[in-house]
Amino acid sequence: MVAGPSLTLPLPPGSHRRSIFGVLLGRALLFTLAALALLFGVTVWESWQATERSLAATVDTDIAGLADIYAINGEGELLARLADRSTMIGLEGRQARYLAMRPDGPRLAGNIAAWPDLAPALSEQGFVTLDDGTAVYARATRLAPGLNLLVARTYERDWQALVRMMVLFGAGALGVVLVTFAMGRRAASTLRRRVKDISRAFRVAEDGGRPDLPDSAYDDEIGELAELSTRSITRSANLAHTHRHMSDHIAHEIRTPLTHLDGRLVSALRTLPPGSDPAVLEQGRKDIRGVVTMLDSLLDIASSEARVGDPAGLIEVDLSALADDLVDLYAGSAEEAGITLRSVIEPGVRLPGEAMQLTRLISNLLDNALKYVPRGGQVSLAVAHGPVIEVRDDGPGVEPALRGTVFARFTKGQTAGGHSSHGLGLALARAIALRHGMHIALVKSRQGAHFVIKPHAMWEGEEGAA
């Protein structure tokens, strides 16, 4: 398993990502609406059930009273009472409706014109609509084999009360939803702004700018995140500044006296007496350049390593075109050295990177191969989508004792032509690969050296993974 940063092009400011606060607000509103709808349904159903029970109780009580009257005083009294009660309206606003009939059809008394669809033999009850269009709750019963009685109550007032309750409940629920939405939206907007401030600060810092540090005055989780982010951004900025400051000053303080020394050697060469050998002075100048080159390489390695995972300064680079140019540049050197330089470069291989650094990475590997491969040998460069860069040769390869440290600073092998080097080329190649979210490895090959560079994820489970 390879662990390492993967690089993508930086997101533009205000990029369109889905807001978690918007999603949470939407979900909260949906839940509120569902809960209110359920509560509304249960309340209406329960109220209607209570109304029905009340109507049934009223009707049953009335029937019981009338049955007593029939039992004690006979049919005549019952019919007289029905005529009296037909004009009464109860305190609850329900009008009483009655019908007394013979089972074979003749109507005896009451204020209902026709018998509804209720069976007196079964003592059926329920909501029915009378012939005159009035909606009632009624019960039919058989008081005697020759006498059927229907008792009913209108329930218009009950229905109106229920509708009023439904309207009030609905208005209240709508109010709750609107208030919840307004408060939620305000809270989501505030939270989104605070998190965006943190993201923006990181993005500006990544691009090398000076960010407005996020507000950490709030005593909550995002306030804590803002505080930690501020510390992290400030620390990173200080580290980057210190690193750069140190690198620049080291370079300045070493190069300046070397420049003076070089100037003195140039003066000495100019005033050298005729016949004198300038070789020592010229070697001195070469040595000065060697020290400068080594210093620059060390600082470049440190700089690349310090910027691993930092996408600032990376732009889309055409790796294929870059590799083609390098093959063109090195073709002559290879031919001169009697080495065959082959290339297999897939067109259109692109990656976010620093073109100069990537040029240096491939150039270092080609330099390395040309230095170690003897006349008659082969060097090949392959670039494929992934991106995958491979440089291999059929030279003597890396000595077994050096394989473990080949990418370490100052590791030097025995070159074919006795070329001198500081042993920093592969260390710099490794640092540049890391800077671009890739890993470089020396993989096993039957002959020569075989270097492979590809993104960390592509190394998973492979030989050479770090």
Added chain:
Amino acid sequence: MKLLYIEDNAEAAADLTALLARQGTQVVWEMRGADGLRRAALEPFDAIILDRMLPDMDGLEIVQKLRDSGVGAPVLMLSALGRASNRVEGLDAGVDDYLAKPYEPDELTARLKALVRRAEGRTHSAIIIYGQFECHVKARTAFRRNQHIALSPKEFELFRYFMENAGDTVTRDMLLRDVWKMNFDPQTNVVDVNIGRLRRKLESGFATPALETIWGSGYRLTRGD
């Protein structure tokens, strides 16, 4: 030629002033960035040589201020910060050329000449002629004493660069930067080898050399006579 040199180190300033004085160039030296800025605004100069790490100002800031105040003289940054990334920063900030210390005296003068020539707007026509050589820019063909020389595309770019800088020293760094677009030295002989191949083609069938090697700094196109 009159140059302004902004440099805080007296020894470096004395070396450079002496070097350019031997070639007949007048150098005005300023030790502080602010003084250099004022001088550049008051007097005309053919070019400005600028150190990068000055005690009162960053050289990149000075370039910005020079450009903002309308000073158009080309700027060569001469700095102890010589890594590829430093050069890219300098060129991005608007300097016209960047040379790291320690430098080859010949390379400095070659670059100054190229800078001044570029700033004077001396453009080349479709055909550049120098001595026995002809460069047909549009047709991308090369001739020596009216004899066609077959060159690869990159060799033609090199030949054209030498023709555009005919008579002046062209350094390895200039070739890497302007022909191969590289801001670092690959540390191998790639430039020398490519020049060698061009030289062989330019000299094939002729008795006189086409390119001179200037030790330690670069090459110069001869007239071929």
